[in-house]
Amino acid sequence: MAVSTPVLAVVVLIYLIVIFYLGLLGYRRTNETEDYMVAGRKINPYILALSYGATFISTSAIVGFGGAAGAYGMGLLWLTFMNIVFGIFIAFVVFGSRTRRMGVNLDAVTFPEFLGKRFQSRFIQGFSGALVGIFMPLYAGIVLIGGARFVETALSINYDVAVLILAIIIAAYVITGGLIAVMYTDALQGTLMFIGMGLLLIFTYIKLGGVTEAHQALTNMAYLVPEKLVASGHMGWTAMPELGSQIWWTVVSTFILGVGIGVLAQPQLAVRFMTVRSSSSLNKAVLVGGPFILMMAGVAYIVGSLSNVYFFDNFGKIALEVANGNTDLIMPEYINSAMPDLFVVLFMLTLLSAAMSTLSSQFHIMGTSIGHDFYKEFLKKGKGKTTSDVVTKIGIAVTIVVSVVLAYVLPISIIARATAIFMGLCTAAFLPMYMGALFWKGMTKEGAISSLIIGTFSSLSWLIFVHEKEAVPLGISQALFGNATLLSGVWTVVDPILVATPISLITAVVVSLKTKPPSNKHLKKCFNKIK
Template sequence: MDIVLLNVVILIYLLVVGYLGYKGWKTTKCAEDYMVGGRKIHPFVMAMSYGATFISTAAIVGFGGIAGIYGMSLLWLPFLNIFIGVLIAFVFFGKRTRKMGHNLGALTFPELLSKRFESKFIQWFSGLLIFCAMPIYAAAVLIGAARFIETTLGISFEIALLVFSIIIAAYVVMGGLKGVMYTDAFQASIMFLGMLFLLYKTYSILGGVTSAHLEITNFTPLISGNLIEIGHLGLTSMPEFGSQLWWTIVSSIILGVGTGVLAQPQLVVRFMTVKSNRELNRAVLIGGIFIFVATGTSYVVGALSNAYFMNTEGILSIAATATETFPKGNVDSIIPLYINKAMPEWFIYVFLVSLLAAAMSTLSSQFHAQGTSIGRDVYETITGKKGGNSVHITRIGIIFAIVIAVVLGYVLPGGIIAKGTALFFGLCTAAFLPIYALGLFWKRTTKEGAISGLLSGTFSSIFCLVFLHKAEAVPLGISKMLFGREVLISSMPWPYVDPVLIAFPISFIVTILVSLLTKAPSKEHLDKCFKGI
């Protein structure tokens, strides 16, 4: 290990991040600056911040590791990420969100919903839900970064997790959203270049695109019998249609994460940081290219890592990660181990910074969203006190959010990164997406309909997680304790159908039905909401 080179790379990175965080702090003068960047963020900064917030260690380490086991079937996810997460999100949702947020003076996602439907309940309930549910996603991102630091620097996972969290806390608490977005744009640029080199170098090591893909295609007979039994057909094939693995990949990973991006509070608020639709139009191409490279590379490299380990050690990727702690291997260690084994030393240090950037950009936005949820959406709404004091409460909320994420990072099991991400995305889709989409595009949506949709989506999703979806129901053990069964419905495919496919339709239908049965919003309020839209 070249300690001098490593220290130089990390020092330069931290100095730039520190400067950008300081710049955000210096230009943050009011709550609007702290929460939506003063609504004057440059389109490049907005697009890269959006992409960096979305693409984290959960995507690179977590889902990249999943691709190391399940193969390139995950490449459908980048397609949805770009089509739904960028094109539809920016062009259709983003423009209306920006304008409506400006019309109503909304500074957070829950506040936008609250003012659209004239309901304080929606604001504080949504804020509380975000604060309580997001820590598992934040912990998953923290774990991804700490695992790479552990593998690269040879320090303990626990120390890596703690030190990394303290660094993030420093600039998120002080700089607000401006500090977060400035650092996001810088970090996303590092990520983009790092992922391009990683893809190029991987194909070079394996003899080119055709040779590499053909090699992992021929690994099908080597795949674990347990995976074959649940529908695995090879690293370059989709799983068997209707199998357990097919439902897991399609419903939880591809659809759950691919559509959940539309209702991510930390992403929606980005639309409210630019001053016009022109900035959003300019951001589409930037965001699309970035997400395509970042996600596509991690999934391809994850699958191709099998060829590298087979050529060098005679085993597949998951077997190469086996340790005393994880005798059967740890999916979260596949990408870190591959980088450290296959890449040149100088790139390992640069990629360490890229991965730190990915984690820091996402975590800073998550912690900022959690803090504003407590300060703006819960504290202000319940107490009626507005102004500077809520910024102090927001900063305290951010500190609590970081502490919770660190504690979860220590106690959650291995292989949790992708699962934790999919779980949070699915919950947001079920709880928020129906009322968010209908609130933007259907004027007839009522306060009562929105509240009913929010509650039905939230609690039907939780019910499915606790009693129906095997991945969560079995570890929780509540169904087993109450009913003597691991899941209430054991016949295929229900134990493997992601809760979002059940909870989202329920929430959507309930919102529409209750809206049709209740009094329509006043014309004056709708005119205010939809002015200029």
């Protein structure tokens, strides 16, 4: 049932007014490059935690992975565990404080610049910036898809129009207000997301007769799993897939590990560690970030799985059948069909908040990667400050256009997979170098460059020539070698993160041990302690 009431119009209008006010506030407080890039390094823990969480948990988690849970079941709850352990605790406590300290010592204002200055390499900064600028539009495109799919279903408007509206609204405050505006709006959007997901969980259990009843009903539906999925290892929505099966490898290597570990190397998240006043702020942020991720991701995966009970009870079909095989439509269809109209209005704001908070951060980091890291620091060798600011804003505009185009052309059921692709690429390219930058004084510039290049191209090569989900539709392997994939059997379902990241890590260690270490003077500057 589509929602079309004066209440909806009023609520959305108020929401947009507040968002643009916060964007204006960010614009007024953006006076210097450091304000635009890292929010003046004075963000408080609450805003940091909500901004980080709202950026991390987007419509890809709620719509994409919620839909994947509707197809594969509650095994995805292990991803929630990984999100909290790696994405919050290890990220904030272990990586965050060192990133903040080193970022201040090196006067770094972007993640690529942080890596470039740590290893004294403009190539690392430029290559990293280009990598983000080229491949992050894929991630931004699927976040747009997630938000637009719900708006399309809730308001019965054309999907293409919904994509365009979202992109224009976000561009307006990101281009002008920088990271201060992004983080202020993220905090509000994160709060709305927390409330919306909490109510969704409560209403779902009420609708299905209670917690125990809902889960037992889902367990009893195991016999309804389609034969094709059973043959691939599906054992019911409350059980993990059969060990070693095709679906097991997809759920474990692509979703749980690909996204669970991949969060540590996300440029748009790592830069937030450089926005706070002190390391103690990062520790305080854990107390907010942990429960936030639990509510966001955990609820999405539980509700996505339980949607099967609702659909079967009311329509005699499982979630995949109701969505015509498109997992990206499972959550929108469930919410619009099962929830009260007023809640649909609130949840539309929840999903708008999830989409806008993540997209604003993505557009900001893509613009700064192109304008500051690639153009100014790599091509112009650090010259032309004013010009780089203009190029940054042009970069944001261009990447927005590319993201919108991708939202129009990407295939169905792409949200969860594309998220894992981008996070896996970042993990292979950046994580070994990032860990070396923070924890190993013996890692050299040559080791970092080798790891960056090998990690990038080994990840992309595995996607193009081996991983079946991408290699088959791309058709490059078939065209060049006459085979859909270069390897066969279980290798075709092993995610690139499990192959490319170890190769990248080994490369970093071996090359660093065989090359000259950085000077003690530079290392002292990098690791100097600050408050």
